[in-house]
Amino acid sequence: MKLPSETLSPAADETVMENPTVGIDQTKGDFQYKVDYAFDAGTGLTEDTVRYISSVKKEAPWILEFRLNALKKFFSMPMPTHWATKDLENIDFQKIRYYLSQGQKPKRTWDEVPDDIKKTFERLGIPEQERKFLAGVEAQFDSEAAYSNIKDIVAKQGVIFVNSTEGLREHPELFRKFFGKVIPTGDNKFSALNSAVFSGGSFIYVPKGVKVTQPLQAYFRINAENFGQFERTLIIADEGAEVVYMEGCTAPKFSTSTLHSAVVELVALKGAKIQYITVQNWANNVFNLVTKRGIAHEDAEIKWIDCNIGSRLTMKYPGVVLKGERARGEVISIALANDGQHQDTGAKMIHAANNTTSNIVAKSISVGQGRSTYRGVVHIPKHLKGCKNNTECDALLINTNSRTDTYPAITVRGDQNATQHEASVSKVNEEMIFYMQQRGLTEGQAMSLAVNGFINDLARQFPMEYSVELKRLIDLEMEGSVG
Amino acid sequence: MASLEIQNLQISIGDKPIVKGLSLTIRSGEVHAIMGPNGTGKSTLAKAIAGHPDYTITGGDVLLDGKSVLEMETDERARAGLFLAFQYPSEIPGVTIANFLRAALQARLAEGEEIDASAYYKRLYAKMDLLKIDRKFTSRAVNDGFSGGEKKRCEILQMAMLEPKFALMDETDSGLDIDALRIVAEGVNAQRGSAISPGILLITHYQRLLDYIIPDHVHVMWDGRIVKSGDKSLALELEAKGYDWVKQEFAAASA
Structure with missing residues (x-):
């Protein structure tokens, strides 16, 4: 384990991973720069790893305690291979690096961002996008945000947009009130892991009645090999507030596997609207195991738009707990599984109040040996009335080796609720091509x-x-x- | 002047020979009609020339402006100037006519060149008006939910936009009522009279279409070969005497 005062050997020249067949566009995310890490938790996971991360971040004692409890849960929980793919067993938690950062606070202008990191984000086109259409940007490089900025006009409305480390430090009451409440530590093995070693991710608070007109964006970049990225995002939209958040993710192609395991919690208070958009393009040896859930209070609306391209295995089922009357939840999911990839995605809708509505539209594309799985949970208990769910799953197969499975679990009790489910499988046939x-x-x-x-x-x-x-x-x- | 030379072409599906040595030369501006009963190899001829993977060329050659197309991929043949108007056009859900044609035209440009969007739409609308296709169709998915007549008009629209050197029209008249037939024929004739003036191979069962698209040459196909060629009057003769006449004559000739 590295001490905070040390640095790695001086950065060597940049190494750009070559793709022999195509030009730069295809390899947009597939490059790596050598970077000096001032903080490195080393390889493997023990209580010391967790203590190291917490001390580097100078965290309050309750957070360390939260982390250590989570670590115990993580170790005690089995891999969910009784329902999920056995490929999960190929993750070697003792070979992963859990924390890497250059230690600096996130910069507020691109000029201040260290050159090696700035080059990465410039190549991915992030500063340009910010200028063009975003209200704020956070760019995370391995464990920590390297850049974080919000437009003045948005900040003046009282909107908070920082990374989770800053959020915990500067807005502890707000953070603690909602943190871990939507997704409890023990929700699943990977949410427990994230709760133990989380770093980075966004903390957003939109005050009552404030409508953020342009999207806020976070960009997650894995740069180091054998690295695990565990960002933690918490978004709170206060009564009547509206916000659109977008995230993009990339990593270079390493010869060994990389783990990305995030936890994202959304809270939409009365009448608020949150839209959360993901376009991920992970390299095809990333295990992408993410827990995402939101709570929608009375008349609130949460919409997940989730596009999963790339990765070796993605397991992700964004959910909405419809807690207040007339709350609305929606999941729009697109998954593309190419050769050697398994997209195991879906949605969860938990109806917990009268007259709540949910909509799930999932489209998957399986190519070559690629495999797509849809898992959905819709739960409407007996005592509720006026609840509605619509679920549509469409699969597109390209060539005969592709595999697609659908596991919808729809529980609707009582006779005053309605649900409809449609599924289709189609093929791109030779005649069409x-x-x-x-x-x-x-x-x-x-x-x-x-x-x-x-x-x-x-x-x-x-x-x-x-x-x-x-x-x-x-x-x-x-x-x-x-x- | 462009030429499409079909030289002693032999085509099989699996082990079964379908076209058994067929020769025909088409030049720009010419319309050749191929008539014949079902199962005689007319559609096979058109699809195989276009490069359909189900058909194997077992002998002969197809030359476009003197150059063999047989080693070329389907899309290369298309970009070289071969167009097939399908008997049963595929539906492409979610892909609008405007986007599809734009992608097809873009594929013909050199790398880095971009289509001028406003000029493109102006041209597209003009061709649609000519074919009496509602402009709203630009935002409809290609052939998705189209009636038989709409599909055929959409084929002619694509032909008009892509300006091929040669068009192989596979039973374009099937499933059309008389009004739709007239519109389609007008669309084809307009191209025939334009500077593009493609050579056309019209595959049909019926003389009816030939009242509207007057052929320069009529060929009768039977059992994988052309057994009789003539001018427009041959089509009328066929209509009057029926295909049995050809079969008898051919059987007599080959006996």
């Missing part, structure tokens, strides 16, 4: 167009910049999948 090729499109372009067509009705709901990005990612995936 031939038709498009006959018009001059290459096989890759034709498949890409077919896939974009399949998700078109969902992609239209995204902010423009993100639907463009999604389309670009799909183009790259499909180009790469043509033999």
Whole structure:
């Protein structure tokens, strides 16, 4: 374990991972710069690892206690392989590095960000996006935010947008009131792990009645090999407030596996609206095991838009607890599983008040040996009335080896509630590809167009910049999948 | 002037020979009609020339402007100027006509070149007006939920936009009522009279279409070969005498 005062050997020249087949665009996220880490928790996970992280962050004692309890839970809980894939057993928790940072506080201007990190984000186009259409940006590099900024006009409305470390330090009452309440530590093994070693992620508070018109964005970047990224995000929209939050994620392709295990909690108080948009493009050896849930109070609305591209295994089921009357929850999910990938995604809707409504639309695309799984939970107990759920799962298969499974668990009791469920499986057939090729499109372009067509009705709901990005990612995936 | 030369072409599906040595040369501006009973290899000919993976070329050649297309991928053939108007056009859910045609045109440009969007739409609308296709169709998914007539008009619209050197029209008249047939024919004739003036291979069962698209040459196909060629009057003769006449004559000739 490294002491805070040490530094690693001086940074060598940058290493850009080469992709032999294509130009820079395909490898947009696939590069790595060597970076000096001032803080390094070393490899493996023990109580000391947790104490180290907490001490580097100069945390209050209650947080350390929270972490240590979580660590115990993590060790005591079994892997959920009785229902989930056995591939989880290939994660070696003792070979992972749990905390790496350069130690500085996040910078408020891009000029101040250290060159090696700035180069990374510039290459990913983050500063440019900020100028163009965002109300605020946080850019996390391995364990900590390297950059965090919010436009003055938004800050003046009382909106807080900082990383979780700063949030805990500067807004402890607010943070503690909601932290770990939506997703308890022991919710699942990976939420327990996150609760023990979390670092980074966003803390957002939008005051009563404030509507943030432009999106806030966080960008998560894994740079180091064998690294585990465990960001923790908490978003609170006070009564009548509205906010759109977007996150993007990338990592270079390492020869060994990387773990990303985040916990995201949303709280929408009376009449508030939160929209949370994810476009992830993980390299294909990242285990991406994320717990996301929101609580919607009376007349509040929470909408998750979740696009999962890349990773070796993604397990993610964004959920909404509909706690107040007339609350609304929605999950729009798009998953693309290419060769060697397993997208195990879905949604959870827990109805806990009368006249609550939920909507789930999940579309998955399986290519080559790729595998897609949909798991959904909809729960409407007997004593409620006027609750409605709509669930739609559509799967698109590209070539006969692809596999897709659907596991919907819909429990609707009582006779004053309504639910409907539709599922479809379709194939991109040879005739369709031939038709498009006959018009001059290459096989890759034709498949890409077919896939974009399949998700078109969902992609239209995204902010423009993100639907463009999604389309670009799909183009790259499909180009790469043509033999 | 462009040319499409089909030289002693032999085509199989699996082990089964379908087209058994067919030769035909088409030049820009010419309309050749191929008529014949069902199962005689007409559609196979069109799809195989376009590069459909189900068909194997077992002999002969297809030359576009003197260059063989047989080693080319389907999309390369398309970009080189071959267009197939499908008998049963595929539906492409979620992909609008406007986006589809734009992608197809973009695929013909050099890297770094971009389509001028306003010029593109202006041209697209003009062609749609000509084919009496409601402009709202630009935002409808390609062939998705279209009637038979709408699909065929959409094929002709694509042909008009892509300006091929040669168009293989596979039973474009099937499923069309007389009004739709007239509109489709007008669309084809407009291209025929334009500077593009593609060579056209019209595959049809019926003389009816040939009243509207007047062919320069009529060929009768039977059992994988062209057994009789002539001018427009041959189509009328066929209509009057029926295909049995061809079968008998061909059987007599080959006996």
